Amino acid sequence: MHETKTCPCCNKSFECKFESITICQCMEVHISQITRELLVKRYDECLCKECLSHIEGGNTTTRLED
Template identity: 45%
Template sequence: MACHETVHCPCCNTAFECRVGTILRCQCQEVSLTDDERFFISQQFNGCLCASCLQTMKQQYKQEQFRQRLQQIFNLSAKR
């Protein structure tokens, strides 16, 4: 991949400039992701996502974690 390349987000198909050659200036650096969030996203998409979709996927991960935690709580209280 060149230093700067116009790519399309595999999630929303929006064109954006990927700056893999200068990653600290890339639009994806706007969104801070944990390793778990990165893994969650990588299980659903290949390649770079736009910052907007990264933020959306981050939120989806948090919602999924919350849902799973609630399920654990309800399962524990149902066993009592």
């Protein structure tokens, strides 16, 4: 099942394939375990691959620490 979601970080729409996670857009981005743990604490929803890439690469002003 695919669902159109809105990224809570940038508010852009993207297609989430949560029931086919191996082909979901988020699987294109390598996220470290530390970043993954921080994202789970910060967001209740999936993020788009662009925001995931920026966060993992440190190219964003998004603050992950509370």
